[in-house]
Amino acid sequence: MISVSVQHRFAGFDLDVAFQAPPGVTVLFGPSGSGKTTLVNAVAGLLRPDAGRIAAGDWVLLDTAARRFVPPHRRRLGYVFQEGRLFPHLTVRQNLLYGRWFAPRGAEAPGLSHVVELLGLGDLLDRRPGALSGGEKQRVAIGRALLAAPKLILADEPLAALDEARKAEILPYFERLRDEVSVPILYVSHSSAEVARLATTVVALRGGRVTAVGPPGRVLGDVAAMGVRGAASVLVARVVAHHADGLSELATEGGRLWLPLVADAPGSTLRVRIAAQDVILSRARPEGLSALNILAGTITEVRPGHGPGAMVVLAVGEDRLLARITLRSAEALGLAAGQTCHAILKTVAVAPEDVGTGARMAGDAERT
Incomplete structure (x- = not known):
């Protein structure tokens, strides 16, 4: 469970946000200037808000009423930026293992082999970042964050710097993180397609305020939160079959849905x-x-x-x-x-x- 309540005043902008979200991927969604990155900075400890409380489960990061402020380096967060920010002189294996230096002694953390399999990094371990695509760099950055045994992962528009082909490459790995890893993820995006695919919970922001909170099907269909054009x-x-003409047949509760060929096997949801x-x-x-x-x-x-x-x-x-x-x-x-x-x-x-x-x-x- 992620619990966030933050109030902070800037010159010309007030942030006043409060929400709770269950485990999974919580997406902060909204246009530029809505307060998404400011809120993530508050969670990361890079911004000390005027008032608020932030907790991931029983791990309280901020409580201004109790005068509690955990400094950034002690927050046990994994941060995935828009760019991988890998060490160029280290191999992929060495970049991954660097994350383990930050795992507290005795903390439960996935093993290197599990992270490599989860993110499809087996063929990349001996390469250096200069020989990787943008999507591959992001996968390594995610793996490094996981190996630090974080209590919460922050992903600040991690696909924004990628072209459409690289986005299509990495989105399935975020879906695997959502479904297979117990660490909650706070994910920043302004793409409704990413929200629909990844979110467990959506927090829609506009002008420093929450306009809607809920599962993706409900929030994306909220015209007041999304606007008419964004709804x-x-x-x-459920995938029924793949056909020779390049179409996939899917079953919905309203009837059959025919889409350009999808990669998922029959029976997949x-x-x-x-x-x-x-x-x-x-x-x-x-x-x-x-x-x-x-x-x-x-x-x-x-x-x-x-x-x-x-x-x-x-x-x-x-x-x-x-x-x-x-x-x-x-x-x-x-x-x-x-x-x-x-x-x-x-x-x-x-x-x-x-x-x-x-x-x-x-x-x-x-x-x-």
Whole structure:
């Protein structure tokens, strides 16, 4: 459990944030200037806030009321920056083992062989950082942090400096960390695709304040927190089969979903992020369309916007599916809560980075 309450005043900016999150990956999400990195600096001890309390489980890092402030070098944190920040004169093996110098005597820590296997570093151990790609450097940086036996890992936009190919390379390793490592992770991002794939809990920030806290399916679908253009759904799907034409067949509670070939084996459970603006609605099941994905759901809400648009929320089994359409279309179709509706999505509208491993998070089905 991560527990954070921080209040701090800068010239022209006030940070006032409080949240609690269960184990897993807690993503601090928001636009530039929302206070994400400032908050991480407070957790790291690089900023001493005016007031607050920060704890990871029973490890209290800050409690201004009790006059407790653990200095940064004693906080037992693993920090993963935007760049790997590896020692260029050391091999990958030596960079990894450097992290072990900071593990307290007797502390439970993963062994080197386990970290190497977890992060796929076996073929890189004798190389130096200059011979590594950006994604490989980040994997080494994560491994070094794990070997320090941290009580909490901080990751400050660790994919921001990578191109799309390198991001696709490293995201599965963060998913493995979430699912296989017990150390909680506080992860900073402004990418909703990363949030959908990685988060156990999302803390949405804007202007130094928390606008929403919860599982990714609920927060990404919160228009007040995400904005109309950023709203999206997270559907849980099971891989059924891979087909010779380059498509994968997935099963959702609303019907079959066809996506460009995914790497996961049949039977795997995936999260699929679908942007609200990519969904078209039809009262009756349409025929004669090129779009392969037609999911059935029940309308739970029609939310008129401040302009010409409307957000329609559908219940698709335990998941929620959002569709951003014009208010004119909603009125022409006579859309209202309780009606059966069909959501239409082009196969190519879902990018590879929108698909990741992971089951539904507790609370994803709650209505906002």
